[in-house]
Amino acid sequence: MDSARTFESIVIIFNPNSTGDAPELAEELQGKLKELLTYPVEIVLQPTEHAGHAVDLAREAAAKGGDVLVVSVSGDGGYNEVVNGVMQADNPKAVCAVMAAGNANDHRRTVGTKPLEEAIAEGHVRNIDLLRIHTGQKEGEPLEYAHSYIGFGLTPVVATELEKGSKGALTEMVSVIKTFSDFEPFEMRLPDGKRHKVDSLVFANIPEMAKYATLSEAADTPADGKFEIILFPHMPKWRVALNALRATTQGLGDQPSVSSYEFTTLKPLPFQMDGEVKNVDAGVTVKVESAHAVLPSIG
Missing domain, CATH: 2.60.200.40 (Tumour Suppressor Smad4)
Structure with a gap:
């Protein structure tokens, strides 16, 4: 069942070198959220520096604990990194979201319900399934997840x-x-x-x-x-x-x-x-x- 949520912090992760419009969309989302959210919340833009960096940024954001929302402004691959980073942090209060940018985002296109800034302002969170894959990881190595x-x-x-x-x-x-x-x-x-x-x-x-x-x-x-x-x-x-x-x-x-x-x-x-x-x-x-x-x- 959906539950209305507010967040202590919102971290927006994007690739500044995206062939699409990820940087512009990330800044636009930050601006809209500052206007729409009626409670005090820190909204941070986090550009990635290299392939795989979104995993680290998402894990660090979620691992701080508390009610944190980690948003990926990306295609499916970028969102995959953010999802895996959040899963590695093991913070049950951490929430994920994705804004479609770049080449393609099948996940957002097929499961999105409304403009993202409106959904965040309403705060209705739902728990979704992931695909978990075992490929011979050694003990202590994190398992990998796919959202789609x-x-x-x-x-x-x-x-x-x-x-x-x-x-x-x-x-x-x-x-x-x-x-x-x-x-x-x-x-x-x-x-x-x-x-x-x-x-x-x-x-x-x-x-x-x-x-x-x-x-x-x-x-x-x-x-x-x-x-x-x-x-x-x-x-x-x-x-x-x-x-x-x-x-x-x-x-x-x-x-x-x-x-x-x-x-x-x-x-x-x-x-x-x-x-x-x-x-x-x-x-x-x-x-x-x-x-x-x-x-x-x-x-």
Whole structure:
């Protein structure tokens, strides 16, 4: 249930070198909040200095304790860093929010309810699910979280291509087709010991990604303790192309919904978390699970 909240501090994190308008949007948000909020609150702008810096800034802001709101003015990747930083701080009173900036922000587009400054002024916080992934972290190393999706194989590659363009659905489809030429499937081993050759495997916490692709018919609010699995087994490329194009036009329809999924890598494997490229070694048991209602969020 939503609860009205006020904040002792609000930290707005943004990339000053963003190709988009993140610096301007961050300053604009700060100004609007100063006008709208009727209680005393410190509102700080925090520019990042390098890749991964948003994780540190968000962790430091949340670790101070108290009612703190950490806002990411960014695309999906920047928000991923802020979410992970807040989760590492282990402050149950810390709240996250995102203002879309940069290339694409599927999370904000699919779950946003109203202008962010209005939502913050109203103070209605809701707890949402995250995707938590185990990729062989050593003891003491933090686990990683995704707010929207984790993908292996073709679909994350396609998503990267889609995010490069903003000219409309036809151009997006052309980008999808071009991506197939050099793509190779990957093999994984399931807990029953069977090997499967897969073109694409995506775990989705939201129904859409990369502006046009509709992955599932899931509800817009990721707070049910489950996520959708979108799996393309290896098939002729023309069939993969049809499936991918269907995702950009009419959507893929209903997909299996689970609370956890596990497989073992047979070779080193790249994957994407909210658009950020990561890697997992061969012979690692990968486990993706729904971290139910762990992130207080606003907006």
